[in-house]
Amino acid sequence: xxxxxxxxxxxxxxxxxxxxxxxxxxxxxxxxxxxxxxxxxxxxxxxxxxxxxxxxxxxxxxxxxxxxxxxxxxxxxxxxxxxxxxxxxxxxxxxxxxxxxxxxxxxxxxxxxxxxxxxxxxxxxxxxxxxxxxxxxxxxxxxxxxxxxxxxxxxxxxxxxxxxxxxxxxxxxxxxxxxxxxxxxxxxxxxxxxxxxxxxxxxxxxxxxxxxxxxxxxxxxxxxxxxxxxxxxxxxxxxxxxxxxxxxxxxxxxxxxxxxxxxxxxxxxxxxxxxxxxxxxxx
Amino acid sequence: xxxxxxxxxxxxxxxxxxxxxxxxxxxxxxxxxxxxxxxxxxxxxxxxxxxxxxxxxxxxxxxxxxxxxxxxxxxxxxxxxxxxxxxxxxxxxxxxxxxxxxxxxxxxxxxxxxxxxxxxxxxxxxxxxxxxxxxxxxxxxxxxxxxxxxxxxxxxxxxxxxxxxxxxxxxxxxxxxxxxxxxxxxxxxxxxxxxxxxxxxxxxxxxxxxxxxxxxxxxxxxxxxxxxxxxxxxxxxxxxxxxxxxxxxxxxxxxxxxxxxxxxxxxxxxxxxxxxxxxxxxxxxxxxxxxxxxxxxxxxxxxxxxxxxxxxxxxxxxxxxxxxxxxxxxxxxxxxxxxxxxxxxxxxxxxxx
Numbered sequence: 001x002x003x004x005x006x007x008x009x010x011x012x013x014x015x016x017x018x019x020x021x022x023x024x025x026x027x028x029x030x031x032x033x034x035x036x037x038x039x040x041x042x043x044x045x046x047x048x049x050x051x052x053x054x055x056x057x058x059x060x061x062x063x064x065x066x067x068x069x070x071x072x073x074x075x076x077x078x079x080x081x082x083x084x085x086x087x088x089x090x091x092x093x094x095x096x097x098x099x100x101x102x103x104x105x106x107x108x109x110x111x112x113x114x115x116x117x118x119x120x121x122x123x124x125x126x127x128x129x130x131x132x133x134x135x136x137x138x139x140x141x142x143x144x145x146x147x148x149x150x151x152x153x154x155x156x157x158x159x160x161x162x163x164x165x166x167x168x169x170x171x172x173x174x175x176x177x178x179x180x181x182x183x184x185x186x187x188x189x190x191x192x193x194x195x196x197x198x199x200x201x202x203x204x205x206x207x208x209x210x211x212x213x214x215x216x217x218x219x220x221x222x223x224x225x226x227x228x229x230x231x232x233x234x235x236x237x238x239x240x241x242x243x244x245x246x247x248x249x250x251x252x253x254x255x256x257x258x259x260x261x262x263x264x265x266x267x268x269x270x271x272x273x274x275x276x277x278x279x280x281x282x283x
Numbered sequence: 284x285x286x287x288x289x290x291x292x293x294x295x296x297x298x299x300x301x302x303x304x305x306x307x308x309x310x311x312x313x314x315x316x317x318x319x320x321x322x323x324x325x326x327x328x329x330x331x332x333x334x335x336x337x338x339x340x341x342x343x344x345x346x347x348x349x350x351x352x353x354x355x356x357x358x359x360x361x362x363x364x365x366x367x368x369x370x371x372x373x374x375x376x377x378x379x380x381x382x383x384x385x386x387x388x389x390x391x392x393x394x395x396x397x398x399x400x401x402x403x404x405x406x407x408x409x410x411x412x413x414x415x416x417x418x419x420x421x422x423x424x425x426x427x428x429x430x431x432x433x434x435x436x437x438x439x440x441x442x443x444x445x446x447x448x449x450x451x452x453x454x455x456x457x458x459x460x461x462x463x464x465x466x467x468x469x470x471x472x473x474x475x476x477x478x479x480x481x482x483x484x485x486x487x488x489x490x491x492x493x494x495x496x497x498x499x500x501x502x503x504x505x506x507x508x509x510x511x512x513x514x515x516x517x518x519x520x521x522x523x524x525x526x527x528x529x530x531x532x533x534x535x536x537x538x539x540x541x542x543x544x545x546x547x548x549x550x551x552x553x554x555x556x557x558x559x560x561x562x563x564x565x566x567x568x569x570x571x572x573x574x575x576x577x578x579x580x581x582x583x584x585x586x587x588x589x590x591x592x593x594x595x596x597x598x599x600x601x602x603x604x605x606x607x608x609x610x611x612x613x614x615x616x617x618x619x620x621x622x623x624x625x626x627x628x629x630x631x632x633x634x635x636x
Contacts, residue, residue, distance in 0.1 A: 170363055174369070177433070178355075178432070179355045179436055189369060192371045
């Protein structure tokens with residue numbers, strides 16, 4: 001089909017389409033990426049490493065990693081459970097649940113952050129109760145983690161629901177008639193069939209968890225070395241006119257993006273035969 | 284293992300898929316569930332497997348109530364219409380799946396599983412595809428692998444949902460013969476769903492004809508074809524001609540022509556719809572007896588083992604007749620000529636109330 005389509009378009013159309021796509025990529029991906037690394041390294045590699053070794057920056061990296069380590073697995077479990085329920089069963093309120101899952105994507109991150117300030121802040125609904133127990137949530141790491149979970153929870157579910165729906169129930173039913181229980185059916189049949197969607201969902205979820213700015217900014221209080229995640233630290237450094245340090249920190253996030261893409265490509269390459277088989281039968 | 288289905292009712296929302304269905308399948312039988320789409324045949328198969336629960340009624344396996352048994356404890360082999368092979372597993376792993384998921388206590392050793400899968404691949408004559416993925420197989424091969432996978436757990440009952448439904452005509456015919464031989468070798472109690480009457484009549488020991496959630500008739504292929512229990516069965520199992528008949532003074536009239544048909548004693552003194560299969564006619568150039576119908580030949584189809592002739596009767600209704608090639612070559616019939624058609628027998632008689 002694709003080879004046929006390629007032959008029917010004239011070379012001019014083909015080349016201009018490729019040209020437009022390339023131009024966009026250069027303008028909006030390669031150039032910004034280049035500038036990030038160029039600015040980060042403009043005072044040399046030693047200065048670059050030195051600015052990354054700053055105490056506050058290291059604390060920001062730590063907080064970012066911890067946040068992602070908590071938010072991503074939780075949303076993975078939630079995403080798998082929610083998409084399993086939505087794709088494989090019929091129940092009342094299914095459409096409502098689908099809409100709810102989209103809320104974090106349709107609401108501005110700033111508002112997402114504010115919701116938690118109103119809930120857990122000193123003047124908030126649970127404010128006194130939390131203070132009476134001697135806990136701190138707002139302007140402390142717990143708020144960062146909660147806000148990140150909220151903002152990223154649709155990522156896995158949204159990737160999985162279409163994949164699971166498209167695959168239907170046939171293979172699960174076959175597994176059950178062959179004597180597999182619910183857990184074995186899920187583990188050996190359902191999960192392997194959605195693992196690519198799952199992997200992609202986790203990558204997206206992780207990228208968003210580490211890169212989230214708006215919601216986290218509202219609940220963080222910007223306490224250096226304590227409640228700053230990497231994106232917040234970048235903003236502070238930038239506002240302090242420490243451009244090189246800001247871009248050095250930014251390069252870490254860019255590295256993260258490139259790293260996950262490389263991992264994804266490697267995994268796809270490793271399992272290419274299987275992947276091809278799955279995709280072919282999927283149509 | 285015998286299967287008994289008792290008074291099964293199943294409703295989807297407002298649609299009554301099965302309406303008080305009862306059925307008994309003896310050990311070792313090969314049964315066809317035949318009916319148009321929406322007749323409830325697949326639902327019945329899924330209820331027997333446990334993939335669907337009946338609203339009321341009982342399923343007995345070997346005389347024991349299995350209604351509350353879970354699917355995985357029923358020991359049925361199920362072959363799905365679209366094969367439902369595990370696409371991320373090789374053919375070998377597909378067949379081995381049922382053996383590998385058994386509880387550790389009764390699970391076979393890896394070597395034994397390997398040997399068993401190899402035997403099954405030999406059985407379905409596909410010993411060379413073990414390392415392939417399902418997407419690399421043809422439809423007919425996938426169907427056979429699906430069968431091998433279902434047989435791996437040594438089921439007492441084999442259930443097949445439209446086993447040849449998505450294959451092309453040539454492969455269908457081959458697999459049909461193959462399934463029959465296969466069943467003759469293994470003698471496992473089997474039910475298969477089909478909407479193809481030819482397939483049901485050719486393969487099954489007995490045919491269960493279903494319509495609108497009810498069983499219309501259960502019988503051998505011969506019985507359901509020659510002695511249909513209802514007009515539905517009659518129509519579903521092949522072409523048939525309808526005549527308005529009338530019994531007057533013990534004599535049967537087809538239209539205005541008196542008919543010398545031996546079954547007259549069965550006919551009551553009323554108007555009747557008479558159904559006659561195409562092969563139950565005698566065709567000649569001269570009227571034979573006083574019940575011959577004059578008709579004009581519209582079309583002659585010579586392809587096949589018999590000759591199919593479309594005619595229009597004097598009264599203007601269409602008629603389909605089948606004669607042997609031998610009779611055809613004796614008569615040398617030509618399109619457009621008038622002949623006399625005389626019914627030899629009546630397949631089904633329905634009285635107007």
